[in-house]
Amino acid sequence: MRILMMADTHVPxxxxxxxxxxxxxxxxxxxxxxxxxWVEVELLDALEGRAARLIGCYGNNDGAALRARLPEVARAEVGGVRLAVVHETGAAAGREERCAAAFPDTDVLVFGHSHIPWDSTTASGLRLLNPGSPTDRRRQPDCTYLTAVAADGHLTEVRLHRLPRRGA
Known part of the structure; x- marks a missing residue:
């Protein structure tokens, strides 16, 4: 199963x-x-129309219309991988310990909020992934998203993709 991960799109x-x-x-x-x-429900509609399968949660900039359609934490099994998706995980310091305690029955936790790509694994084996943002790089050198492959309960081929700067 080919997985595409994004966060913090802030469209429009x-x-x-x-x-x-x-x-x-x-x-x-x-x-x-x-x-x-997401910021506007139109992007959710567009992704639902173009994605084979969509798993998502709402973030702190998402209003009532998005919160009515999306959970705070999304959970799914993909290729045998137990996946959870949440927007905020708190400060980077102590993140692994907090997330391992909060998501004990999860193999991979995808999160956003910081716009900073992140890939780490906790002592318990929980993999934490933040794809950054494909539209708002903030203090990062590039806008980014992640892809991976899930099969037989394992996540492989995790790759951070850097997008060309607008106008470049």
Whole structure:
């Protein structure tokens, strides 16, 4: 199962739409994961129409319309991998310990909020992934998203994709 992970799209506040490269990746993926801060429900509608399967949660910038359709924490099994998706995990310091305690029956936790790509594994084996943001790099050198493959209960081929800067 090919998985595409994104977060903090902030459409249309930070960009009018997702980059074309990302839309192509959405259409190639078996599962699309969005870890919150959609901002407008139109992006949820568009992803539901173009993704084979969509798993998402709401973020702190998402209003009532998105919160009515999305959970605070999404959970799913993908290729035998127990996946959870949440927007915020708190400060980087102590993140592994907090998340391992909060998500004991999870193999992979996808999160957003910071716009900073993150890939770490806790002592208990929980993998933490933040895809960064495909539309708002903030203090990062590039806008980013993640892809991976889930099969037989394992996540492999995790890759951070850097998007070209607008106008470049």
């Amino acid at each position: 506040k930070r960009a009018r739409d997702l980059p074309e490269q990302l839309w192509a990746a959405v259409e190639a993926a078996d599962v699309v994961v969005h870890a919150g801060d």
